Amino acid sequence: MIQRGDTEIAVTDRGGDGPPVVLLHGLAGSSRELLPTADALTDRFRVLLIDQRGHGRSTRRPADVSRSAYVGDVIAVIEQLLPGQRVRLIGQSMGAHTAFLTAAARPDLIDRLVMLEGHVAGDDEPEGPANIGRYFASWPVPFADEAAARSFLGDRPLTDAWVNDLEVAPDGLRPRFDPDIMQAAIAAVQEDRWTEWENLTVPTLAVFAEHGMFTAEQKDELIRRRPDTRRADLPAASHDAHLDAFDGWIGILRRYLSEKFA
Template sequence: MTSRVVLCPDGVSIAVSDLEGDGPVVVLLHGLAGSSRELLPTARELDGCRVLLVDQRGHGLSTRRPDDLTREAFVEDVVAVIEELVPGRRATLAGQSMGAHTAFLAAAARPDLVEGLVMLEGHVAGSHDPESAAALGRYFASWPVPFADEDAARAFLGDDAIVEAWVADLQTQGNGLVPRFDPDIMRRTIEAVHEPRWAEWETLRVPTRVIFARNGMFDDAEKNELIRRRPETDRIDLAGGTHDAHLDAFEEWVGVLRQWLSRGERTLDGRDLGGIGSRP
């Protein structure tokens, strides 16, 4: 694995972990307040692929406080990564939550660069609650940082699936540990995600699989509306998992991702994975 940095036109640096290879290109995109680190186990299961793990702007090792947090800026970052690191090739974009939203918009904007789209626990309808983004910002601002150590962080953050990923991402600052993101940046980022993007969804031309967890964020009406507005979309409902199914339903998530990459034939290492997951 090689660490790379892509410099975007607005001066933002995007950190990328490149699992070099000669196979199909897969770009993995994490969710809000996460980093590419949490998708590294997924990347390692994609034998035979050229996997690029991206820290989106404001996250991980990328520029922490970019001025531009529009969805278009996030899309341009993905475009820059593909054009610089795998010039002349098309990629499959796979993302979770906010990362799924970034992947979807990138696929809609630049189908010439994208051959497939996988969205885990992502949606395009946005949020009708103007308070939800502010509430997330307040939550991240409530973290009593710096944490004295990882145990102190776990004691405050609880035992949700995402917690170990957050703890693994903490960095040393002074006499304690702090996250690799700022609460106000997270709030501004999710505010943009909460804008509905149905027009892009309904005109999307890229083959798409959407994956929902059993105990995820979206209800049946929201899932069904996504398919109603774009019937050609392939939908898989996992038997388990939460919104962070890439962490707490890992084997099932990886199975349906690999199945999609092989387009229902055989997985990259030759094992038959037909029948994993279920259609509604």
């Protein structure tokens, strides 16, 4: 655990030899869903995974869910656990947003950046965060058992990640996050961050899924505004491509992380 004020940040060191890699999950997820990604990299890299504040084994109800707080957590992990090293930083969805802002704030700490299904433009749906909060608040928790959770959450790859991460409580199974914290956390992502993006100096790979969250125009704009950005696309994949297009994702990731940069 890394202590930052009143907030504990849980870190999993998956081991491995080689340059350090740090992985960041998305909203309402945890490092657990990225363990297969981590384990696919430990033959070449030392891999650490972070439970972002409000998620997983980190403090469930942090007082601060600003973007700067999330960025500060990542910086603290790197400086305390990987002192003097530059890391390959990888994030999915909101984790990609955190990773990008970390690279923008502290390029001296980041060797290269990978954003899976992430973007830097704000959401033009003002009710988006509230809708997300209402969805998580609609979960009939506690779930009596895993079968009840799967029945409610449906049959999709993300269901496995959510079910596997449920916490055993005296009254049943509960998620490791609270709806209001998720709503507040994602609301902070609403602001456009084009200035930081256009001034970013860290080598970057943007990975998009064919059936992901972003339109063709949104994907193109990200590259147009920063032409040095590399882009890769995963066919037949969803927003959670690390789960439903795993082999393609790992292939792209291993190639990029192993490239030599001048």
